[in-house]
Amino acid sequence: MLKNRNITFIGAGSMAEAMISGLINKAGIPPEQITAANHSNERRRLELNEKYNIQTMAFSEISFNNTDVIILAVKPKQAETVLQQLRPVLQDYHVILSVLAGISTRYIEEILEKALPIIRVMPNTSSMIGESITGISAGKYVKNDDLDLAQELSKAIGKVKIISEKQMDVFTGIAGSGPAYFYYLLEHIEDIAVENGLDRELARDIAAQTLYGASKMVMESEDSPAELRKKVTSPNGTTAAGLEALAENGGGIAIERAVVNAAKRSKTLRKEFEKVPAL
Ligand SMILES: NC(=O)C1=CN([C@@H]2O[C@H](COP(=O)(O)OP(=O)(O)OC[C@H]3O[C@@H](n4cnc5c(N)ncnc54)[C@H](OP(=O)(O)O)[C@@H]3O)[C@@H](O)[C@H]2O)C=CC1
Numbered sequence: 001m002l003k004n005r006n007i008t009f010i011g012a013g014s015m016a017e018a019m020i021s022g023l024i025n026k027a028g029i030p031p032e033q034i035t036a037a038n039h040s041n042e043r044r045r046l047e048l049n050e051k052y053n054i055q056t057m058a059f060s061e062i063s064f065n066n067t068d069v070i071i072l073a074v075k076p077k078q079a080e081t082v083l084q085q086l087r088p089v090l091q092d093y094h095v096i097l098s099v100l101a102g103i104s105t106r107y108i109e110e111i112l113e114k115a116l117p118i119i120r121v122m123p124n125t126s127s128m129i130g131e132s133i134t135g136i137s138a139g140k141y142v143k144n145d146d147l148d149l150a151q152e153l154s155k156a157i158g159k160v161k162i163i164s165e166k167q168m169d170v171f172t173g174i175a176g177s178g179p180a181y182f183y184y185l186l187e188h189i190e191d192i193a194v195e196n197g198l199d200r201e202l203a204r205d206i207a208a209q210t211l212y213g214a215s216k217m218v219m220e221s222e223d224s225p226a227e228l229r230k231k232v233t234s235p236n237g238t239t240a241a242g243l244e245a246l247a248e249n250g251g252g253i254a255i256e257r258a259v260v261n262a263a264k265r266s267k268t269l270r271k272e273f274e275k276v277p278a279l
């Protein structure tokens with residue numbers, strides 16, 4: 001379905017780039033099918049144009065007649081302005097995907113005042129290498145074909161889960177923001193390894209491969225994470241000592257709070273920028 005469909009990103013920041021990279025380098029979408037537009041940063045436009053060979057431009061220069069899929073990739077606080085600008089130029093055949101954290105399909109539909117398919121898509125920056133896990137949920141005007149298209153596009157940048165819009169906040173807390181928690185963990189492991197005599201590059205390699213291996217084990221084995229953890233933990237051994245320190249220092253609770261707080265922020269972003277009661 002993506003064949004010969006022109007995709008326009010509105011917003012050309014980190015998330016747009018991660019998706020563009022995955023679409024071109026992993027899924028083989030021809031760069032000619034992709035356009036990225038931003039507000040004013042010309043240097044960024046040149047950078048993306050040189051790096052990916054895509055068309056880049058300011059919003060005012062977009063040819064909406066040549067666009068099939070519009071991907072909203074601005075910050076939530078910029079949503080209202082961009083949607084107001086979009087309203088007069090939209091056509092019945094446009095399919096709109098929104099990666100904006102918190103912002104609901106209902107809000108987008110209300111501002112656009114047209115019965116257009118709006119699909120929320122929550123990827124993460126691992127889209128860059130085709131390893132996102134992307135949640136998608138459909139607005140009220142979405143037909144099966146539109147959802148198939150959103151799924152195909154999301155599969156091009158990693159794995160996909162169809163979820164309800166109510167689940168989007170927690171999905172964002174786990175998966176949209178998730179890479180940052182693991183980077184944070186790796187930063188700390190790397191620092192302490194360096195303090196204990198390893199070179200930074202070596203420490204990074206060790207920590208990243210350990211996380212990758214554990215992650216692959218969870219995906220490929222029948223065991224739950226708790227069972228896998230038990231298999232690492234010898235009675236009175238090194239892992240037990242490490243886990244004890246983690247528990248004593250609130251490791252598990254800290255992780256739970258990170259997810260809860262991120263999900264809560266997704267809800268408050270909606271309250272803050274939609275100025276309508278949260279779903
Ligand atoms: N980063 C992430 O890991 C993830 C982000 N998201 C969502 O993706 C969205 C974008 O995030 P991110 O890429 O990090 O943000 P960035 O700040 O990196 O990018 C925002 C982009 O929006 C552009 N922009 C701002 N105003 C306008 C406008 N009026 N018209 C056109 N373009 C405009 C900016 O252009 P200029 O520079 O010219 O001002 C910039 O290119 C957010 O809504 C976020 O919730 C979702 C999942 C993960």
Ligand SMILES: O=C(O)[C@@H]1CCC=N1
Nearest residue numbers: 101172175176177178
């Ligand atoms: O931090 C944010 O708000 C965005 C949404 C998910 C990841 N980054």
